[in-house]
Amino acid sequence: MTVPFVFEKPLGMRDTLPVLYDLKTNIRQRIQGVTETWGYRFMNTPTLEYYETVGDASAILDQQLFKLLDQRGKTLVLRPDMTAPIARVAASSLKHEPFPLRLAYDSNVFRAQEDEGGKPAEFEQIGVELIGDGTTSADAEVIALMAEVLNKAGLEEYQIAIGHVGFIQELFLSIVGNEERAATLRRFLYEKNYVGYRRHVREMALSSIDQKRLMALLTLRGDGSKLSEAIELLPTDKGEKVLSDLRTLLDTLDSYGVAHRVKFDFTLVSHMSYYTGVVFEGYANNLGVPLSNGGRYDELLSRFNRPAQATGFGIRLDHLTEALNPKREELLPAAIIFSPERKKEAIQQATERRSKGEKVVMQELSGIKDLDAYSEGFEDVVYMIGKNGRGTM
Amino acid sequence: MLTMAMPKGRIFEEAVGLLRKAGYRLPPEFDDSRKLILEIEEENLRFILAKPMDVPTYVEHGVADVGIAGKDVMLEEERNVYEVLDLKISGCYLAVAGITDKPLTGVAPKIATKYPNVASNYFREQGEQVEIIKLNGSIELAPLIGLADRIVDIVSTGRTLKENGLMETAFIEPITSRFIVNPVSYRTKDRVIDDMVERLSAVVEGVDDYEDR
Incomplete structure (x- = not known):
């Protein structure tokens, strides 16, 4: 006879007990309040989506998707992120609303964990999407809003790293010539394997100048002064455009009063393959995992037949709660x-x-x-x- | 303060030697202490001593900012950490070994190993169907008493294999120790970590990976 796993939960699933629920509600309300004052409208999408539409577009690894079948045998997924569902809505139910759209969400997303505990498979994400605006002002707005949200949530020590996947792509293509070889290099960065990256670069038949350019990419991390170093690596028209955009971005963030939180890091590549331009991550000083991330995804909307440039961010509420480490000031009844x-x-x-x-x-x-x-x-x-x-x- | 996860055992001494060469003043009692946590205040460093296989786990979860881990462990564990520098210490390689080098027969030959992921990836790439048996040590025993047809393990001199009458049947890949970094610490403690990487890379032997900076 089998013993029922009364207290067991599926791997990565967690209960939220009253005290934690209270804390989260408090943080959630503050974040939602700020986000609304910037004119973003909150919305919900279904927990289940079709695999072919949202699952496929979401760019979360296939083995991380929770899949199930509906009565007619169609594959469904528990939504692994909110960006793809919101893109779907922007291109369908909201297709008559003029761009730019400012939308926000606060939803649980699901990513299956394979190996062990310590990483939740269901977690709450709060975020925004600014759809139909390709300007640098839009990039700055979402980064500044993310900083404002973290401020209002009460987080004192945090940093934001900004990278640009378009820059990396342009650098790789201008040196190695074709997409296949560029993808190999990108993969090393994505796997965070710098030893392998350097070895691969040394083994490629390249001029020593080009090898140096590829090696130097790994050291492009720091304040605004790194932008001048970056321009030397990529003196093409596209490279100059990217870097002047990043300079404008930094100026704008300065106007928002958040420039001191920001560092540039050109090695930043996200696991989300749909990003096309500026990407960023937020880190708390006392937490070993990123708090939040986001970036520009100009290709995603065209998958839903309403091509548009877009940018956004998502904050992990569980990570933020842990970073805030709030006191248990539960008001007893x-x-x-x-x-x-x-x-x-x-x-x-x-x-x-x-x-x-x-x-x-x-x-x-x-x-x-x-x-x-x-x-x-x-x-x-x-x-x-x-x-x-x-x-x- | 920067926290560094160090592997206990074989790699430890070499790693400590490398840190000293890089100019970190580690007290002599460091070498034979039985403490699991050691603080070196004048260097603003804290060391935790972990099982080699666990080092990437501590670093991934961010309880250690940086660590020293063998490439074998990195391949097996596939943790989300930066592999920043090849320290070129504790060199060895991953290999397949068995009693004979005759081709594997049978429907599903059995492979004993401490590295089930590495082993199954390797045999999948070879297009061979095998069954993996996870062992925690003395892997050489498995083929001798008939538990497995082959083993996958790290080989440094080959002496253990030889003394147990085993022969290497395939080379998988070379292994050295790596300097690894937590993705958040890499950004929030970038100054200290970049400095450490620079100092370490200056003393790493052989071709310097980092000289192209």
């Missing part, structure tokens, strides 16, 4: 413990206090097994017991 003969009076008092916004628990005495242990969970306890007994004990 009050309790009215009553016996049946004074039930009416108890209800009156509870109703009155609740209408003032107080948290009040009503509990009949005979339902409690251990009175001392039970009453510890409350801010104060009012007893309404016996025919004539008076109020508080």
